[in-house]
Amino acid sequence: MTVSTAAAVKVTPAPERQRDAGRSQAAILVAARDEFAEMGLDGARMEGIATRAAVNKRLIYYYFRDKDQLFQAVLEKAYQHIRNAEQKLNLLNLPPPEAVRKLVEFTWNYCMKHPEFQSLLTSANLHKARHLRQSRARELNSPVIDTLGRILEQGRSEGLFRGGIDPTQLYISIAALTFFYRSNNDTLSAIFGRHLLSPKAKQERLAHMCDLILGYVMRD
Template identity: 70%
Template sequence: MARDPGTAPAPAPAPDERQRDADRSQGIILAAARDEFADHGLGGARMDRIAERAGLNKRLIYYYFEDKEKLFQAVLEQAYRDIRDRERELHLLDLEPPQAVRRLVEFTWNYYLEHPEFLTLLNSANLHKARHLEGSQRARALNSPVIETLAEILERGRRSGVFRGGVDPVQLYVSIAGLSYFYLSNSHTLSAIFGRDLLAPKARSERLSHMVDVILGYLLRS
């Protein structure tokens, strides 16, 4: 008996379309998981809540990410990918060395202010001794370019006689990140201890100027 044309099954999605759907679903899951881990940490996060935030079936989360530990690792990798993508948009190598370092300090400060979830994710990762990053080749690959860029900036500055020599780009980047990270991560306790609102607009502006002065004061030859 001939099949009724009106009942013919819909054609299966093309492979490219299926991949786009999978990428979209994973992106939604990662965004929901990022917010859940930022709010509750790894220990307090719940897969049920992540599924609810994402508006997706919990089984789909397990299908893509296996378990909560793997999902947390994927969230951390995505967090590093996001900040590194933004750093590349700075085009630091197109600038003179002092301007490039200034821009990196300013960017780091502003990114941390605009993305407090990044700091809370790092806090949670450190509570677990970074075991989710130690085995991640992806995280290492993501973080290498910024160090290579900074090394090139430092070498250009040294050759031109603007910067001192012998500066370790890893140590310098840690100092740039640390000056912002500690201040913002501890802003509530520091404000209470010193009796000043360290997140007031004036205080934030003063902090950024101070950090730029500290970093460039160390690098510039007198």
């Protein structure tokens, strides 16, 4: 190879290749999230994900072995997103009652703004959470439970909260009050003849949830 020929050969620098790979994986994960949320794990197709991401299907298999591994990666990303948002609340810097209220409000608002998260969890539950058991998503739940436990203990030590509250059980209750309402909105609205996702109905629901949770944790 002559010097002039060698100079004409373009070699893509490693950092640029890494950026391209990172962009491709990010696009695949977003597309997969939307496909899984809309179609469920069983109904989702790799062809559909490739079309949404505007990539070759073979590239998806290159980064993610199969649909199960891709779904696991999407779940991990979804949990990481909500946990990162929770950490930005800085709950430990607030008075305990305000911190609990803010967590309830955040959980409600997040669910309303991210219906895809609930759809992903529905698919995960239909498959007995086998993808979560193999992932690091369980580790991501620890910070919020630890934070809530510290808030409860601070409230108890200040004479504001009653003792003996399990932070895990309390967090499950907060999530359940939100997720049941959102996932069963259509049937509940039909049965009770009310538009339960109207702005007024959502405000009433959130106020009810805050009163319910704070009424439970506060001392008489």
